[in-house]
Amino acid sequence: MGKLDGNLGPISGVAPEGLFFRKFLIAGWIIQPNTKGIKRMVNRNIIYITTVIIIIILLSGAFLYINSKTSNKADTQGIISVTDDEGYTTNLTAVPQRIISLAPACTQILFAIGDGGKVVGVTDYDNYPYNFSAWIAAGNMTSIGGYSTPNMEAIASLHPDLIVSDSINDALLPNMRNLGYKVIVVNPTSIAGVYQDINLVGKATGAETAAAKVVANMTSTISNIEAKIAAANIATKPKVYYEIWSDPLMSTGSTTWINDVIDKAGGTNIFGNVTQQYPTVSSETVVSLNPDVILLPTNMGTGTPFYGSVAAVKAQAGWSIINAVKNNRIYVIDQDLFAEPGPRVADQVYAVAQCLYPQLFNSTS
Numbered sequence: 001m002g003k004l005d006g007n008l009g010p011i012s013g014v015a016p017e018g019l020f021f022r023k024f025l026i027a028g029w030i031i032q033p034n035t036k037g038i039k040r041m042v043n044r045n046i047i048y049i050t051t052v053i054i055i056i057i058l059l060s061g062a063f064l065y066i067n068s069k070t071s072n073k074a075d076t077q078g079i080i081s082v083t084d085d086e087g088y089t090t091n092l093t094a095v096p097q098r099i100i101s102l103a104p105a106c107t108q109i110l111f112a113i114g115d116g117g118k119v120v121g122v123t124d125y126d127n128y129p130y131n132f133s134a135w136i137a138a139g140n141m142t143s144i145g146g147y148s149t150p151n152m153e154a155i156a157s158l159h160p161d162l163i164v165s166d167s168i169n170d171a172l173l174p175n176m177r178n179l180g181y182k183v184i185v186v187n188p189t190s191i192a193g194v195y196q197d198i199n200l201v202g203k204a205t206g207a208e209t210a211a212a213k214v215v216a217n218m219t220s221t222i223s224n225i226e227a228k229i230a231a232a233n234i235a236t237k238p239k240v241y242y243e244i245w246s247d248p249l250m251s252t253g254s255t256t257w258i259n260d261v262i263d264k265a266g267g268t269n270i271f272g273n274v275t276q277q278y279p280t281v282s283s284e285t286v287v288s289l290n291p292d293v294i295l296l297p298t299n300m301g302t303g304t305p306f307y308g309s310v311a312a313v314k315a316q317a318g319w320s321i322i323n324a325v326k327n328n329r330i331y332v333i334d335q336d337l338f339a340e341p342g343p344r345v346a347d348q349v350y351a352v353a354q355c356l357y358p359q360l361f362n363s364t365s
Contacts, residue, residue, distance in 0.1 A: 082204045085187040085197065086167070092182055095206035096162035102150055103166040104128065105340035106186060109201050110164065112343035113210040120158045123147045127336065128344075155181075164201060188341045189277070191260040191349075195219070198343065214343055221346040222264055225353050228360055229266040238356050240267040241291035241324070246307045248280045257341040258348075265352035267293065287318045293356055294324040297335035305332075331355040 080092040100121040101107040107126045110119050116129075121144040126132040135141035142158055145151035148168050155163070160181065165173065167187040176183050184204055186197040195215045202211025240262050244250050252258040253274040262269045270289040271279060296313065299305050307313050310332065314325050324330055333355070338348055354361040 080204060080206070082184060082200055084184040084200065085193070086170075086185045088183075088185065090182050090184050090204070092162065092204065094161070096160075096182075096204070098158065098160045098162070099205065100144055100155060100158060100160040100163045101126070101165075102144065102163060102169055103147065103186075103340075105166060105342040106164040106201070107132075108340055108342035108344065109186070109198050110205070112214050113198065113202050113205070113207045115201075115205045115207055118205070120160065121154065123150070128340075152176075162204060164204075188257055189255045190257055191222070191264065191345055194257055194341050194345050197341075218343065218346040222349050225349055225361075226264055226266075229353065229357060232357070232360055234266065234357070237266055237268045238292035239270050239289065239323075240293045240295060240352075240356070241270050241286055241289070242295045243307065243313075244278060244297065249283060249286065250278050251281050253277050253279050257345065258338070261338075261345065261348045261352055265349045265356055267352065267356050283316060283318065287322060290321075290323055292323045292327070292329060294322075294330040295352070295355065296330065296332050297338060298332055299335050329355075 080095070081089060082092075083089045097118055098120050099110060099115065099118045101110055101119055102123060104123065104126045107119065107122050108128055110116060111129050119141075121142045122132050122136075123146060124133070124136075124143055125147045132141055136143045142154060143151075144154045144158070150169060150172065155176075156179075163176065163181050163183045165183060165185050167185060170185070173183055173185065184200065186200065188194045188197050195218065198215050199208070199211050202208045202214075242252050242258060242262065244252060251271045252262075252269065253276045254269070254272050255275055256277050259269045259272055263272070270286070270291050271281065294313070296305065296307055296310070310330050313319070313330060319325050333351055337344060337351060350361065
């Protein structure tokens with residue numbers, strides 16, 4: 001390795017073209033700079049750079065804070081957009097605080113997801129989860145009229161920021177929307193559709209988390225029922241006739257949530273191949289399909305059963321040869337429970353399962 005020459009002569013091993021670099025190196029080694037001036041310059045640069053960094057940090061923090069506040073405001077006061085079962089998209093600029101329910105199923109959903117305190121009007125047919133007739137009489141709730149005949153003056157007096165309905169009031173909805181009311185419609189045709197509608201109402205009212213919990217509980221209950229039936233290794237599902245009216249005879253087809261209820265309870269709907277929601281059927285067809293179980297509702301809002309009595313059903317011409325009649329497997333079910341496609345659908349599945357498989361499901365199971 002070459003040595004430093006005291007006469008600044010050539011350094012052994014260094015090529016001539018490196019002469020400039022060599023002189024610069026040696027000069028830097030030997031000549032001592034004015035350190036005080038350099039230090040002052042360095043200090044000024046450090047102060048300048050530090051100041052710039054602090055300003056950048058402060059500006060970044062302010063931006064993040066403002067952005068966070070704006071984001072939080074959008075979460076609570078921004079546009080909520082929902083598309084209902086009829087394909088209509090409703091935009092809400094804030095979480096609704098005054099809600100009218102035009103259908104008992106809608107009322108049940110609203111109360112199940114914790115929005116009951118926001119409900120200011122219900123129909124005269126609402127009776128769950130509370131005795132709303134008593135509430136109305138006491139002045140704690142407002143009646144907006146009948147299920148299919150809502151009173152527009154009563155609705156206007158309540159100044160709703162959201163109306164939840166089912167499809168029975170479809171003819172009135174365009175006028176409601178033209179008047180500026182925000183209306184969403186639920187019309188499920190299956191249990192999955194019920195889940196979807198609970199989540200839909202939850203989104204529209206700012207109760208998405210609560211709605212998801214309701215759906216999760218329902219799903220779990222129904223799954224447990226199905227698992228219990230599956231574990232019993234039942235060879236053949238019982239055939240079920242569900243009567244919803246008697247003059248003329250009407251049942252439930254494949255595009256209703258009740259068809260799904262029968263299926264998940266371990267039965268086969270004898271009209272499950274009919275796409276019409278509530279087909280009119282003949283007595284002869286019921287006899288020919290020979291159901292193993294007949295389900296009759298307690299009433300249809302009339303106070304007395306439309307079919308008269310179980311004895312009258314058995315006595316119909318030709319029905320004596322039906323398995324359900326011969327084996328005394330005609331069950332009267334609670335119409336209040338089965339009337340609505342809402343949060344009590346899991347209870348409906350359990351009630352039907354009790355009728356179909358009494359050996360598996362009883363009052364204590």
